[in-house]
Amino acid sequence: xxxxxxPAAERSARRVTIDPEGPVLMDGPVExxxxxxxxxxxxxxxxxxxxxxxxxxxxWCDTSHRRRTRxxx
Numbered sequence: 539x540x541x542x543x544x545p546a547a548e549r550s551a552r553r554v555t556i557d558p559e560g561p562v563l564m565d566g567p568v569e570x571x572x573x574x575x576x577x578x579x580x581x582x583x584x585x586x587x588x589x590x591x592x593x594x595x596x597x598w599c600d601t602s603h604r605r606r607t608r609x610x611x
Contacts, residue, residue, distance in 0.1 A: 561586035561599035570597045 555563040567581040578597055585598070592602035 560603055561588055563587075572597065 552568070553565045557563065564585045564587060566583050566585040567579070568585050570578045570587070572578060580598065588596050588599040588602075590603040593600045594602065
């Protein structure tokens with residue numbers, strides 16, 4: 539993860555793709571700081587972050603959003 543004290547011009551940008559019907563896709567590796575203070579890390583080249591909160595592997599997407607449409611919540 540990036541160093542907060544590093545000048546903005548020296549940080550490398552990460553690509554994020556937002557899919558309204560699925561997860562947020564990010565170029566990896568990534569670290570996700572969870573609300574409880576723990577950190578989840580993935581070293582994959584592409585990471586899918588869950589936005590529906592149905593994933594059994596949260597914060598990572600496990601395609602649970604495909605089982606039901608968002609209107610059925």
